[in-house]
Amino acid sequence: MPPSKEISGRFFVRYRLTGDESEARAKAADLCLEQTVECPADILPKGFIPDEVVGRLESLQKSSAPGAPAYEALVSFLNDTTGGEITQLCNILYGNISLKKGFRLSRLEDGSGLWGRFKGPRFGCDGLRALLGQPHRPLLSTAVKPMGLSAVELAGLAGRFAAGGIDVIKDDHGLANQPFASFVERAERCAEAVRKAAAPAGRTILYAPNVTAPAAEVHERAHFAKQVGAGALLICPGLTGLDTMRALADDDSLALPILAHPAFLGSFVTSPGNGISHFALFGQLMRLAGADATIFPHFGGRFGFSLDECREVVDGCQDALGNLKSIFPTPGGGMSLRRLPELLAFYGNEVMFLVGADLVRNGPDIEKNCELFRELVERN
Amino acid sequence: MPPSKEISGRFFVRYRLTGDESEARAKAADLCLEQTVECPADILPKGFIPDEVVGRLESLQKSSAPGAPAYEALVSFLNDTTGGEITQLCNILYGNISLKKGFRLSRLEDGSGLWGRFKGPRFGCDGLRALLGQPHRPLLSTAVKPMGLSAVELAGLAGRFAAGGIDVIKDDHGLANQPFASFVERAERCAEAVRKAAAPAGRTILYAPNVTAPAAEVHERAHFAKQVGAGALLICPGLTGLDTMRALADDDSLALPILAHPAFLGSFVTSPGNGISHFALFGQLMRLAGADATIFPHFGGRFGFSLDECREVVDGCQDALGNLKSIFPTPGGGMSLRRLPELLAFYGNEVMFLVGADLVRNGPDIEKNCELFRELVERN
Numbered sequence: 054m055p056p057s058k059e060i061s062g063r064f065f066v067r068y069r070l071t072g073d074e075s076e077a078r079a080k081a082a083d084l085c086l087e088q089t090v091e092c093p094a095d096i097l098p099k100g101f102i103p104d105e106v107v108g109r110l111e112s113l114q115k116s117s118a119p120g121a122p123a124y125e126a127l128v129s130f131l132n133d134t135t136g137g138e139i140t141q142l143c144n145i146l147y148g149n150i151s152l153k154k155g156f157r158l159s160r161l162e163d164g165s166g167l168w169g170r171f172k173g174p175r176f177g178c179d180g181l182r183a184l185l186g187q188p189h190r191p192l193l194s195t196a197v198k199p200m201g202l203s204a205v206e207l208a209g210l211a212g213r214f215a216a217g218g219i220d221v222i223k224d225d226h227g228l229a230n231q232p233f234a235s236f237v238e239r240a241e242r243c244a245e246a247v248r249k250a251a252a253p254a255g256r257t258i259l260y261a262p263n264v265t266a267p268a269a270e271v272h273e274r275a276h277f278a279k280q281v282g283a284g285a286l287l288i289c290p291g292l293t294g295l296d297t298m299r300a301l302a303d304d305d306s307l308a309l310p311i312l313a314h315p316a317f318l319g320s321f322v323t324s325p326g327n328g329i330s331h332f333a334l335f336g337q338l339m340r341l342a343g344a345d346a347t348i349f350p351h352f353g354g355r356f357g358f359s360l361d362e363c364r365e366v367v368d369g370c371q372d373a374l375g376n377l378k379s380i381f382p383t384p385g386g387g388m389s390l391r392r393l394p395e396l397l398a399f400y401g402n403e404v405m406f407l408v409g410a411d412l413v414r415n416g417p418d419i420e421k422n423c424e425l426f427r428e429l430v431e432r433n
Numbered sequence: 434m435p436p437s438k439e440i441s442g443r444f445f446v447r448y449r450l451t452g453d454e455s456e457a458r459a460k461a462a463d464l465c466l467e468q469t470v471e472c473p474a475d476i477l478p479k480g481f482i483p484d485e486v487v488g489r490l491e492s493l494q495k496s497s498a499p500g501a502p503a504y505e506a507l508v509s510f511l512n513d514t515t516g517g518e519i520t521q522l523c524n525i526l527y528g529n530i531s532l533k534k535g536f537r538l539s540r541l542e543d544g545s546g547l548w549g550r551f552k553g554p555r556f557g558c559d560g561l562r563a564l565l566g567q568p569h570r571p572l573l574s575t576a577v578k579p580m581g582l583s584a585v586e587l588a589g590l591a592g593r594f595a596a597g598g599i600d601v602i603k604d605d606h607g608l609a610n611q612p613f614a615s616f617v618e619r620a621e622r623c624a625e626a627v628r629k630a631a632a633p634a635g636r637t638i639l640y641a642p643n644v645t646a647p648a649a650e651v652h653e654r655a656h657f658a659k660q661v662g663a664g665a666l667l668i669c670p671g672l673t674g675l676d677t678m679r680a681l682a683d684d685d686s687l688a689l690p691i692l693a694h695p696a697f698l699g700s701f702v703t704s705p706g707n708g709i710s711h712f713a714l715f716g717q718l719m720r721l722a723g724a725d726a727t728i729f730p731h732f733g734g735r736f737g738f739s740l741d742e743c744r745e746v747v748d749g750c751q752d753a754l755g756n757l758k759s760i761f762p763t764p765g766g767g768m769s770l771r772r773l774p775e776l777l778a779f780y781g782n783e784v785m786f787l788v789g790a791d792l793v794r795n796g797p798d799i800e801k802n803c804e805l806f807r808e809l810v811e812r813n
């Protein structure tokens with residue numbers, strides 16, 4: 054536990070503050086104190102703390118976005134206030150002000166060396182493409198479910214998806230360590246089923262078990278998964294904390310691609326004037342914390358994201374953020390095969406599609422449904 | 434990693450669903466699938482899965498609460514769907530539906546043995562009172578801050594608070610492992626300062642360093658803190674994940690009281706029709722995950738909780754939940770000494786008050802300010 058190394062410079066964050074100019078200015082001043090020293094300015098000793106540690110309002114501009122009147126504030130913070138830790142970075146970004154109304158974190162901007170302190174995605178788009186031997190087309194993914202099936206039944210499904218040529222086959226994120234399909238048996242059987250089914254065609258297919266688990270077991274499950282041949286990992290950072298995902302991504306003895314699932318994170322985005330933008334949460338923060346693919350619900354499925362919000366996620370996956378690799382937006386949440394032309398038009402090639410139930414629903418021959426999925430994407 | 438033991442029975446959860454009766458009924462049906470099997474009902478195999486694993490709507494009643502029309506749904510889930518893990522319990526409670534609008538988790542109800550699977554608070558109100566030798570009056574707490582002071586300066590403050598007789602002296606939750614006051618030096622110096630200052634009066638005073646940290650370091654910091662004499666721990670479960678707090682609370686080799694801080698959790702409560710109620714989030718879930726005290730912003734300070742919302746937190750700390758101990762609501766967030774009569778009237782004795790900046794601001798003699806805090810509470 055050595056003290057963290059100094060990280061010179063400041064990092065910049067954009068917030069949307071609801072209100073007219075004087076309200077927005079008051080909110081900005083409040084934010085600069087609340088996110089750092091958490092006390093009124095008049096009790097601070099002069100010098101370093103008010104001059105450097107307190108957040109600094111760099112600019113304030115009227116927002117042109119539709120909705121309630123709002124201002125865009127660019128705020129800078131001293132890199133050292135984060136101690137180089139994602140937990141404390143998130144606290145500076147949105148810790149206390151999460152409890153107030155009318156503050157929305159829009160995006161991480163220039164990081165003068167702070168973003169470079171995080172390794173971010175180990176694979177990113179290029180690395181995952183190289184691993185799968187798929188340099189161009191959108192990647193295909195699906196989920197084994199539902200909860201309640203036995204490990205043997207889930208493995209049967211995984212094998213059929215693999216025989217059908219799906220690139221990444223993940224656990225449903227509700228599969229944990231339930232008595233009806235324990236983690237150990239499920240990971241072992243699914244990994245084996247995928248390996249056997251992929252072998253005849255010489256394909257690389259990754260099985261990603263869900264390692265969302267009690268704090269002390271995440272790494273144990275991940276290492277067990279690797280040992281039995283899983284090629285990737287699924288985790289819900291909203292349930293485990295973002296840094297738990299970061300630690301998996303940074304673990305050189307694992308070195309597996311990470312898929313991030315958005316469970317339990319929706320409240321950050323559902324209230325437009327509050328919370329964190331889709332861009333920053335599902336794009337930038339997931340990437341900073343090591344995800345190689347970020348799952349989110351596409352417009353028009355079972356969930357309510359708009360097309361603009363989906364576009365934000367894509368941009369957050371790909372727009373420059375230090376030197377961090379870009380990652381795969383992974384739209385899912387009730388996607389059907391018949392929507393693929395529309396999805397392809399919207400996302401282009403730099404995407405991993407997640408189609409779940411429709412690969413079972415589209416007809417009794419699951420393998421054929423998977424092949425159709427693949428054909429629809431390759432035809433593009 | 435053995436499979437989880439079976440936990441027979443079901444647990445019951447109350448949700449508020451926005452809409453008229455038919456909308457609420459549709460939302461309830463959606464919730465029962467989305468929180469468990471995550472797929473349409475028509476592709477489920479007959480038997481155990483639709484009969485037991487899928488959530489079950491037990492009752493639906495029109496809500497009498499003010500605001501948009503809504504219904505109160507009582508839903509039950511199979512205990513085994515959680516695998517006995519807090520991560521997966523939170524996923525069942527509010528994982529995917531966090532991404533939809535108009536679903537609010539109101540409260541955990543009867544748990545038929547599930548709540549009993551969690552040890553919950555090690556101390557609770559009675560245990561913390563016994564530790565401090567304060568059987569009746571409200572407890573007093575404060576925070577050492579601001580971020581940017583050196584460990585020596587922070588320890589100076591901690592010592593003065595202890596000399597003034599504050600029961601629990603916590604780190605500000607933004608103190609992590611920054612270069613200007615590393616965790617090791619701060620914990621060591623503050624614990625020592627508190628011990629020395631408490632000794633003459635023979636008082637028990639607890640110093641609670643902030644152990645919110647990267648996943649692999651939380652336990653290391655907590656054990657170091659104990660070793661140097663810290664008497665309690667502060668953690669932000671919104672940043673680390675709830676189970677990380679649970680693991681600290683359950684660690685018999687630590688056996689320290691835990692204070693939970695709400696940083697990064699506000700988005701769950703700021704949008705009335707969405708998210709999680711104050712009762713369930715800051716009361717029940719914190720308690721289930723092992724907090725002995727739950728910090729939240731009292732009405733009329735720097736934050737926006739209403740009196741009703743503060744009352745909800747109190748009730749969530751104290752209302753029956755399995756056999757879990759009741760815990761201390763810990764209102765703070767800009768509380769001043771002059772508000773104590775009002776706070777005492779609202780909270781009664783079963784509370785820990787958190788007064789921060791006002792103990793510095795109320796006059797140059799910090800020790801005297803602390804004594805005034807104590808007198809105002811003891812006079813009650």
